Amino acid sequence: MITLTTDLDQIYVSQMKGAILAINPEAMILDIAHDSRRFDIRRASFALSTAASIFPRNTVHVCVVDPGVGSERKGVVVESGRGRFVGPDNGVFTLPLLSTGEIRAHAIQTEAVAARTGRGVSRTFHGRDVFAPVAALLDLGESADSFGDPLEDLERFEVHGPNAEGGRTSGTLLYVDGFGNLATNIPEALFRAEEGARCTVTLGGKTFPCLRAGCYADAEPGELILLVGSQGTYEVSLNRGEAAARTGGVEGDKVELAREDQP
Amino acid sequence: MITLTTDLDQIYVSQMKGAILAINPEAMILDIAHDSRRFDIRRASFALSTAASIFPRNTVHVCVVDPGVGSERKGVVVESGRGRFVGPDNGVFTLPLLSTGEIRAHAIQTEAVAARTGRGVSRTFHGRDVFAPVAALLDLGESADSFGDPLEDLERFEVHGPNAEGGRTSGTLLYVDGFGNLATNIPEALFRAEEGARCTVTLGGKTFPCLRAGCYADAEPGELILLVGSQGTYEVSLNRGEAAARTGGVEGDKVELAREDQP
Amino acid sequence: MITLTTDLDQIYVSQMKGAILAINPEAMILDIAHDSRRFDIRRASFALSTAASIFPRNTVHVCVVDPGVGSERKGVVVESGRGRFVGPDNGVFTLPLLSTGEIRAHAIQTEAVAARTGRGVSRTFHGRDVFAPVAALLDLGESADSFGDPLEDLERFEVHGPNAEGGRTSGTLLYVDGFGNLATNIPEALFRAEEGARCTVTLGGKTFPCLRAGCYADAEPGELILLVGSQGTYEVSLNRGEAAARTGGVEGDKVELAREDQP
Numbered sequence: 001m002i003t004l005t006t007d008l009d010q011i012y013v014s015q016m017k018g019a020i021l022a023i024n025p026e027a028m029i030l031d032i033a034h035d036s037r038r039f040d041i042r043r044a045s046f047a048l049s050t051a052a053s054i055f056p057r058n059t060v061h062v063c064v065v066d067p068g069v070g071s072e073r074k075g076v077v078v079e080s081g082r083g084r085f086v087g088p089d090n091g092v093f094t095l096p097l098l099s100t101g102e103i104r105a106h107a108i109q110t111e112a113v114a115a116r117t118g119r120g121v122s123r124t125f126h127g128r129d130v131f132a133p134v135a136a137l138l139d140l141g142e143s144a145d146s147f148g149d150p151l152e153d154l155e156r157f158e159v160h161g162p163n164a165e166g167g168r169t170s171g172t173l174l175y176v177d178g179f180g181n182l183a184t185n186i187p188e189a190l191f192r193a194e195e196g197a198r199c200t201v202t203l204g205g206k207t208f209p210c211l212r213a214g215c216y217a218d219a220e221p222g223e224l225i226l227l228v229g230s231q232g233t234y235e236v237s238l239n240r241g242e243a244a245a246r247t248g249g250v251e252g253d254k255v256e257l258a259r260e261d262q263p
Numbered sequence: 264m265i266t267l268t269t270d271l272d273q274i275y276v277s278q279m280k281g282a283i284l285a286i287n288p289e290a291m292i293l294d295i296a297h298d299s300r301r302f303d304i305r306r307a308s309f310a311l312s313t314a315a316s317i318f319p320r321n322t323v324h325v326c327v328v329d330p331g332v333g334s335e336r337k338g339v340v341v342e343s344g345r346g347r348f349v350g351p352d353n354g355v356f357t358l359p360l361l362s363t364g365e366i367r368a369h370a371i372q373t374e375a376v377a378a379r380t381g382r383g384v385s386r387t388f389h390g391r392d393v394f395a396p397v398a399a400l401l402d403l404g405e406s407a408d409s410f411g412d413p414l415e416d417l418e419r420f421e422v423h424g425p426n427a428e429g430g431r432t433s434g435t436l437l438y439v440d441g442f443g444n445l446a447t448n449i450p451e452a453l454f455r456a457e458e459g460a461r462c463t464v465t466l467g468g469k470t471f472p473c474l475r476a477g478c479y480a481d482a483e484p485g486e487l488i489l490l491v492g493s494q495g496t497y498e499v500s501l502n503r504g505e506a507a508a509r510t511g512g513v514e515g516d517k518v519e520l521a522r523e524d525q526p
Numbered sequence: 527m528i529t530l531t532t533d534l535d536q537i538y539v540s541q542m543k544g545a546i547l548a549i550n551p552e553a554m555i556l557d558i559a560h561d562s563r564r565f566d567i568r569r570a571s572f573a574l575s576t577a578a579s580i581f582p583r584n585t586v587h588v589c590v591v592d593p594g595v596g597s598e599r600k601g602v603v604v605e606s607g608r609g610r611f612v613g614p615d616n617g618v619f620t621l622p623l624l625s626t627g628e629i630r631a632h633a634i635q636t637e638a639v640a641a642r643t644g645r646g647v648s649r650t651f652h653g654r655d656v657f658a659p660v661a662a663l664l665d666l667g668e669s670a671d672s673f674g675d676p677l678e679d680l681e682r683f684e685v686h687g688p689n690a691e692g693g694r695t696s697g698t699l700l701y702v703d704g705f706g707n708l709a710t711n712i713p714e715a716l717f718r719a720e721e722g723a724r725c726t727v728t729l730g731g732k733t734f735p736c737l738r739a740g741c742y743a744d745a746e747p748g749e750l751i752l753l754v755g756s757q758g759t760y761e762v763s764l765n766r767g768e769a770a771a772r773t774g775g776v777e778g779d780k781v782e783l784a785r786e787d788q789p
Contacts, residue, residue: 001284003277008704009559009561009703009704009705010557010558010559010560010561010573011558011559011572011573011576011577011703012576012703012756014529014556014557014558014559014573014576014577014580015576015577015579015580015756017556018577018580018581019580021527021581022580022582030277030280031273031277032273032274032277033272033273033274033277034273035272035273038704038705039766046274047273047274047277050274050275050277050278051274051277051278051281053278054277054278054281054282054285054391055281055284056285067742067743067766068741068742068743069741069742069743070740070741070742070743070744071741071743071744073743122754122755122756122758123740123741123753123754124741124742124753124754124755124756124761125755125756128580128756129756177272177274177275178271178272178301179272179301214333214386215331215332215333215334215386215387216330216331216332216333216387217330217331217332217333217334217336218333218334227386227387228385228386228387229385229387229388230275230278230385230387230388230391230392232385235387240302240330264547266540293540293543294536294540295536295537295540296535296536296537296540297536298535298536309537310536310537310540313537313538313540313541314537314540314541314544316541317540317541317544317545317548317654318544318547319548440535440537440538441534441535441564442535442564477596477649478594478595478596478597478649478650479593479594479595479596479650480593480594480595480596480597480599481596481597490649490650491648491649491650492648492650492651493538493541493648493650493651493654493655495648498650503565503593
């Protein structure tokens with residue numbers, strides 16, 4: 001199976017599918033998300049981490065959020081215990097590769113890919129000309145080292161926490177979803193508050209009161225709540241509203257959680 | 264075949280697909296629509312009814328428009344002559360189940376599903392943790408009663424008409440599509456007007472003149488028309504414009520049709 | 527393989543898929559794009575031309591951007607060296623059929639299709655009732671002439687150039703993508719400028735300075751650049767911005783390219 005995560009127009013995604021099917025007409029291709037904000041590496045990285053959490057380990061995840069296409073930035077194949085990843089080495093694989101243990105990365109030489117496909121490589125669309133063919137070939141059993149040399153260090157963006165030190169629980173806002181929910185990287189075990197407890201969440205320097213709830217419907221419409229989201233981590237939400245609009249939270253913000261009665 | 268109708272972000276839809284494929288890697292999954300307005304049960308219900316009209320009876324239609332997820336609202340499997348349906352018991356199945364004759368409904372016990380998947384059930388995403396697995400198992404031949412007890416009454420939202428009484432033909436606005444067309448539940452047989460006849464449509468208490476037309480191109484640009492839409496029922500449209508914006512019509516509005524010469 | 531390019535809501539696209547699968551449950555269906563602006567024949571035509579460039583010749587490409595549905599406009603099957611095309615004869619096939627050499631076109635008689643499907647043909651949705659079934663039957667080996675008579679002339683929209691005469695290189699703006707990039711029909715060979723050269727692009731009567739670049743990242747953020755896009759033709763772009771918003775360029779605009787040092 002090959003999954004696709006991009007910030008591209010549908011017509012460009014279709015061209016990637018065409019490039020994969022040209023190599024393997026039987027390939028099974030699944031769209032993860034193409035609605036990332038343009039150039040938003042953090043959002044794409046979160047989408048990839050959700051995909052890695054549910055698809056089998058032998059899946060090849062392709063990501064094309066690639067403002068540096070055609071420049072000096074490298075293309076990369078990463079093999080890990082959570083799946084294989086193909087795309088630009090610009091940090092997009094940061095989140096799925098957190099806590100995966102050992103990984104193996106290889107740079108992709110575009111000439112090696114062109115030699116295999118018999119097609120030229122444009123300088124504006126490596127998604128179609130490089131990453132899609134590499135994914136198709138990996139999926140067919142090709143070895144990652146046939147595309148280039150081992151790569152020591154991958155680009156990664158910074159992720160704060162999660163941690164609970166000195167009585168403060170903090171982490172990072174990883175994703176704002178279409179409902180305006182704010183997903184963090186703070187697991188349930190790191191912050192204990194029984195349902196109904198009054199808490200606060202601090203985001204971008206501002207502190208908001210919120211109710212620890214079990215599900216969205218537990219809150220009054222318009223009330224900020226703190227619950228455990230579908231990835232097993234805390235999420236800030238607004239019943240029938242958008243927590244993102246209310247709080248101004250964006251991906252990358254530092255998040256702090258506290259009990260109101262334990263300041 | 265399994266179809267998906269949700270108001271979810273693509274990344275969450277992908278997780279539902281992952282949950283289905285984990286149970287049956289050969290499952291055929293088809294997206295119906297994920298562009299419903301958030302929490303809009305009427306729109307999702309219409310989408311499901313169009314799917315039920317064209318896919319075979321053994322199809323499993325999953326719907327996740329589910330603001331009450333994790334609360335007391337029930338999950339349900341419904342078997343009918345128009346297909347099988349899986350989702351929250353919050354009214355989303357109202358339209359596909361109109362005039363289907365006898366149906367059989369079973370509540371879904373989340374524990375029964377968890378026992379089958381070996382995974383926990385979150386309180387925020389039953390689409391992935393409950394409904395997708397149930398659909399995959401039904402599609403593989405599992406019986407609906409293995410997930411829970413029979414359910415007597417399903418939640419349904421109110422649908423007015425269609426009827427033609429006392430010289431007035433009335434019904435309900437079921438769907439505003441992306442062109443701004445207003446689809447009603449009034450079948451062609453219930454309101455007779457030859458093409459070219461001057462009619463009126465009353466929506467939300469306001470009455471608008473319109474032309475009975477055969478196709479969109481029959482009207483002058485900017486003219487409201489009344490025609491038989493693709494579901495066999497009357498539709499109010501504006502050639503090269505949006506009837507919804509012109510009239511203010513929204514899903515659930517009562518609709519009345521009349522001949523101008525027969526007031 | 528059958529591809530779909532439309533300006534339709536997802537629920538209507540799903541109905542087309544249902545109509546195809548009713549004829550051939552094994553059909554392989556691929557979405558090209560459904561995000562065209564409504565009624566925008568030029569945008570759909572460009573999407574079709576990108577699809578024709580990468581999918582095999584025996585692919586059946588269905589296009590439903592069809593404001594004239596149900597009127598006198600014809601439905602058509604076109605066979606060419608770049609694939610087969612099914613849809614309304616309103617110009618949508620202009621771009622994929624440029625420079626394909628000989629083509630064969632047949633009008634589609636809706637009665638012939640209805641006879642094959644056993645279903646009625648609505649006057650508002652030939653995508654589902656006519657074009658989808660025809661595509662499914664063609665894909666199964668049916669001959670185009672079984673649906674209607676040969677058609678001499680196809681509708682086409684005007685495309686200027688590309689040409690380089692009298693020292694001026696000109697063409698047409700074919701597509702504004704989601705990044706605001708402006709794709710033209712001017713191939714690299716028709717306008718020679720080494721990377722780093724200062725050029726001008728004239729669009730809609732206005733002239734803008736731009737840098738000949740090799741890739742998006744070559745330019746300063748906010749700088750207009752001219753590069754060879756993924757279709758092998760020149761594209762006007764704005765690094766980390768939208769060239770469309772900056773220039774006002776829209777599909778169909780005449781484009782002129784010049785060297786600043788060679789006025």
